[in-house]
Amino acid sequence: MxxxxxxxxxxxxxxxxxxxxxxxxxxxGQHGAFIEIHVATPLETGEARGRKGLYAKARQGLIPEFTxxxxxxxxxxxxxxxxxxxxxxxxxxx
Numbered sequence: 001m002x003x004x005x006x007x008x009x010x011x012x013x014x015x016x017x018x019x020x021x022x023x024x025x026x027x028x029g030q031h032g033a034f035i036e037i038h039v040a041t042p043l044e045t046g047e048a049r050g051r052k053g054l055y056a057k058a059r060q061g062l063i064p065e066f067t068x069x070x071x072x073x074x075x076x077x078x079x080x081x082x083x084x085x086x087x088x089x090x091x092x093x094x
Contacts, residue, residue, distance in 0.1 A: 016073040038079040039093070043068045045086045 015021050021036065028034040046068070047055040058066030065071040076082070085093045 014067050016067045016071060018074045018077075021076070035081065036076060036079040037081040037083065038076040040075075040082055040084045040086075042086055 015024070025034045025036065041049075054063060054066070055069065057063045058069040061070070063070075067073050083093055
């Protein structure tokens with residue numbers, strides 16, 4: 001954990017389960033600040049932007065446990081920051 005050494009770590013996982021997010025917050029919080037950022041992108045927007053055809057493959061059942069398609073996603077209740085990217089360019093969202 002970088003925070004216990006006085007540095008910053010930025011992680012960008014897809015974290016579909018609230019219990020996992022709570023566990024990570026608790027683990028990191030022992031060593032420093034934890035800021036949860038929800039990059040809110042509706043499923044339809046993600047599918048439209050997808051370049052690799054992964055959503056189509058997931059809908060065909062070719063990719064099991066695909067978040068938002070065949071695997072659930074629990075929207076974050078209280079992130080410190082929420083960025084709705086549905087009407088933003090990548091640069092504006094960043």
